[in-house]
Ligand SMILES: *[C@@H]1O[C@H](CO)[C@@H](O)[C@H](O)[C@H]1NC(C)=O
């Protein structure tokens with residue numbers, strides 16, 4: 001009896017609830033957007049782009065079927081998929097805080113420039129399960145680059161910001177690189 005009353009009450013609630021979508025259309029009326037209060041978080045970490053060795057974290061998935069006469073180690077047109085470890089310190093043994101998953105493409109004809117498309121996800125601490133989305137060119141031969149934080153997931157939903165990137169170390173024989181990153185992230 002009690003259960004039936006509960007079910008009836010539930011049906012009543014469902015039927016009288018204001019439906020957010022008009023059943024004959026796929027959108028709601030547009031309303032003014034009231035942004036929730038924002039906060040800023042500074043992040044500092046290191047990204048390991050490991051191309052050489054037994055366990056590469058960045059692998060070549062496409063390249064042009066010809067070589068342009070330039071002597072860069074990563075020819076224009078090469079595309080790498082990455083699952084790069086992200087750590088507290090420059091040493092890989094300093095502790096994993098997340099991973100940089102996505103792609104980068106060698107996209108400079110005159111000068112070695114990577115265009116980076118990363119979902120940079122955290123697996124440690126307060127932001128475990130959240131990620132920031134990074135997309136920009138990175139001229140790796142220059143001492144410092146700036147990448148745009150164009151969005152985020154989880155606690156970084158609707159994120160905006162920027163990430164300063166510096167090549168902390170690079171090994172010219174393997175092309176492995178360790179990148180230091182300081183990101184300023186504005187999020188809800
Ligand atoms: C590259 O392209 C040429 C034709 O332009 C073709 O003959 C050759 O087999 C291709 N090589 C590879 C590795 O696909």
Ligand SMILES: *[C@@H]1O[C@H](CO)[C@@H](O)[C@H](O)[C@H]1NC(C)=O
Pocket residue numbers: 091092093
């Ligand atoms: C990284 O740390 C390990 C020990 O934790 C040490 O043996 C190694 O030399 C360190 N590497 C660098 C580049 O500092």
Ligand SMILES: *[C@@H]1O[C@H](CO)[C@@H](O)[C@H](O)[C@H]1NC(C)=O
Pocket residue numbers: 123124125128129
């Ligand atoms: C991060 O979250 C996952 C999924 O909730 C959990 O399994 C894992 O233990 C967490 N890691 C840390 C270091 O808190």
Ligand SMILES: *[C@@H]1O[C@H](CO)[C@@H](O)[C@H](O)[C@H]1NC(C)=O
Pocket residue numbers: 044144164165166180181182
């Ligand atoms: C990141 O911030 C630290 C501490 O302020 C600084 O030592 C380092 O040079 C910065 N790195 C980059 C790439 O901005």
